[in-house]
Amino acid sequence: MTEERKISMAVIRRLPRYYRYLGELLDNGVTKISSRELSEKMKVTASQIRQDLNNFGGFGQQGYGYNVEYLHKEIAKILGLDKTHTMIIVGVGNLGQALANYPSFSKRGFNLIGLFDINPRLIGMSMRGIEVMDIDKMEDFVKTNKVDIAILTMPKTRVKETAENLAKWGVKGLWNFSPVDLFLPEHVHVENVHLSHSLMTLAYKINEAEELDNGNDYKPF
Amino acid sequence: MTEERKISMAVIRRLPRYYRYLGELLDNGVTKISSRELSEKMKVTASQIRQDLNNFGGFGQQGYGYNVEYLHKEIAKILGLDKTHTMIIVGVGNLGQALANYPSFSKRGFNLIGLFDINPRLIGMSMRGIEVMDIDKMEDFVKTNKVDIAILTMPKTRVKETAENLAKWGVKGLWNFSPVDLFLPEHVHVENVHLSHSLMTLAYKINEAEELDNGNDYKPF
DNA sequence: TAGATTGTTAATCGATTAACAATC
DNA sequence: TAGATTGTTAATCGATTAACAATC
Numbered sequence: 001m002t003e004e005r006k007i008s009m010a011v012i013r014r015l016p017r018y019y020r021y022l023g024e025l026l027d028n029g030v031t032k033i034s035s036r037e038l039s040e041k042m043k044v045t046a047s048q049i050r051q052d053l054n055n056f057g058g059f060g061q062q063g064y065g066y067n068v069e070y071l072h073k074e075i076a077k078i079l080g081l082d083k084t085h086t087m088i089i090v091g092v093g094n095l096g097q098a099l100a101n102y103p104s105f106s107k108r109g110f111n112l113i114g115l116f117d118i119n120p121r122l123i124g125m126s127m128r129g130i131e132v133m134d135i136d137k138m139e140d141f142v143k144t145n146k147v148d149i150a151i152l153t154m155p156k157t158r159v160k161e162t163a164e165n166l167a168k169w170g171v172k173g174l175w176n177f178s179p180v181d182l183f184l185p186e187h188v189h190v191e192n193v194h195l196s197h198s199l200m201t202l203a204y205k206i207n208e209a210e211e212l213d214n215g216n217d218y219k220p221f
Numbered sequence: 222m223t224e225e226r227k228i229s230m231a232v233i234r235r236l237p238r239y240y241r242y243l244g245e246l247l248d249n250g251v252t253k254i255s256s257r258e259l260s261e262k263m264k265v266t267a268s269q270i271r272q273d274l275n276n277f278g279g280f281g282q283q284g285y286g287y288n289v290e291y292l293h294k295e296i297a298k299i300l301g302l303d304k305t306h307t308m309i310i311v312g313v314g315n316l317g318q319a320l321a322n323y324p325s326f327s328k329r330g331f332n333l334i335g336l337f338d339i340n341p342r343l344i345g346m347s348m349r350g351i352e353v354m355d356i357d358k359m360e361d362f363v364k365t366n367k368v369d370i371a372i373l374t375m376p377k378t379r380v381k382e383t384a385e386n387l388a389k390w391g392v393k394g395l396w397n398f399s400p401v402d403l404f405l406p407e408h409v410h411v412e413n414v415h416l417s418h419s420l421m422t423l424a425y426k427i428n429e430a431e432e433l434d435n436g437n438d439y440k441p442f
Numbered sequence: 443t444a445g446a447t448t449g450t451t452a453a454t455c456g457a458t459t460a461a462c463a464a465t466c
Numbered sequence: 467t468a469g470a471t472t473g474t475t476a477a478t479c480g481a482t483t484a485a486c487a488a489t490c
Contacts, residue, residue, distance in 0.1 A: 010457070045459060047461095048458065051457090062464070062465045062466045
């Protein structure tokens with residue numbers, strides 16, 4: 001029995017950035033890089049980069065550094081980008097349409113195979129060669145097609161119920177854009193994009209900086 | 222001289238969730254709540270809630286708990302939601318339009334005052350009562366209007382230069398939706414929304430779960 | 443007053459950084 | 467071989483959780 005090394009999400013969330021940066025190096029014809037060089041360009045410590053990578057194996061070579069192409073590929077494997085994933089979008093409003101038109105997803109093996117909405121004016125329309133279907137047809141669709149990921153870009157009132165149904169029908173991942181917390185069985189993975197939270201965080205940063213400029217600490221009373 | 226209590230971003234990023242949840246309680250007519258009750262509903266520890274809040278002051282009352290309305294308002298103040306913020310959107314493609322139509326921003330005091338694009342087919346169009354302007358007019362606009370936040374939803378090739386210009390022209394916060402790292406003077410605050418990173422993280426979770434199901438650890442060789 | 447729950451200090455846990463032996 | 471840089475252990479730092487005295 002191999003030992004369980006539970007890797008923290010803090011590590012995982014840094015990998016896409018490494019991956020992106022290595023992709024840029026690759027495009028620029030760079031073949032090798034050391035953790036120190038990488039750390040300087042990415043403004044993290046070299047130690048962190050080496051620790052992060054060594055959670056998954058020794059990808060470098062002492063005295064040399066890392067082969068860019070190899071490391072790039074290995075990170076892809078860790079993240080599961082060497083596999084293809086099927087996706088549906090539930091709620092084809094502005095945001096849903098924006099995501100449907102995102103070209104870089106399919107490049108990374110995320111293939112959109114279905115669009116669903118409740119709005120009769122949208123049903124039957126075609127985007128990226130995919131017809132928008134009535135949400136009533138979703139259960140059938142999900143059960144007959146293998147759907148890995150459902151993108152939830154619908155009004156928040158219907159998200160909880162929809163998420164629970166999708167989980168029941170075998171969808172493994174939910175990419176949730178609603179300001180709603182989903183508590184689902186642990187075999188269903190949820191990734192939240194809380195845009196309003198992100199904006200509030202930005203407001204905090206701006207606000208805090210101004211208060212410090214004015215020489216004021218935050219005073220509750 | 223008041224002491225410097227540098228509050229970590231980990232704490233700040235939890236506040237919007239508390240804020241949202243308290244708002245829901247408020248809508249449901251709940252007037253008081255204890256840290257324990259809150260912790261059970263939000264699936265965090267009561268200790269963490271109390272520690273987080275006590276970074277900013279004592280908002281509760283021993284033996285009673287927290288007044289929902291008061292705490293909700295105080296968190297708003299901490300995040301700077303008691304002030305209004307002006308925003309412009311730079312790049313009115315699918316995602317920019319989606320954000321322009323997001324109703325909840327203005328509810329929280331984030332007011333959209335300008336839309337900019339490079340595409341002649343979009344320039345002159347009107348969204349939410351705001352005309353899309355040529356990006357050439359942006360410098361003038363930013364310098365004559367007080368712009369707090371610029372939402373960057375443009376192609377990544379032009380983001381770096383645009384961000385540097387906006388910083389120079391006095392914009393305090395950038396909400397960056399491009400897969401680009403911005404290194405700017407520290408008085409300019411950047412909040413990144415890296416959708417592709419988020420999706421890759423979801424792919425990892427799905428993938429990892431399957432490998433564990435199959436009894437496989439990740440094997441690099 | 444007795445019971446409840448905060449505010450806050452102390453203990454624990456986990457993540458990051460530093461250091462260096464291994465090795466290419 | 468000498469120099470460089472990894473992989474990995476040890477030290478530090480920070481964040482979370484536990485405990486409890488203060489107090490409403």
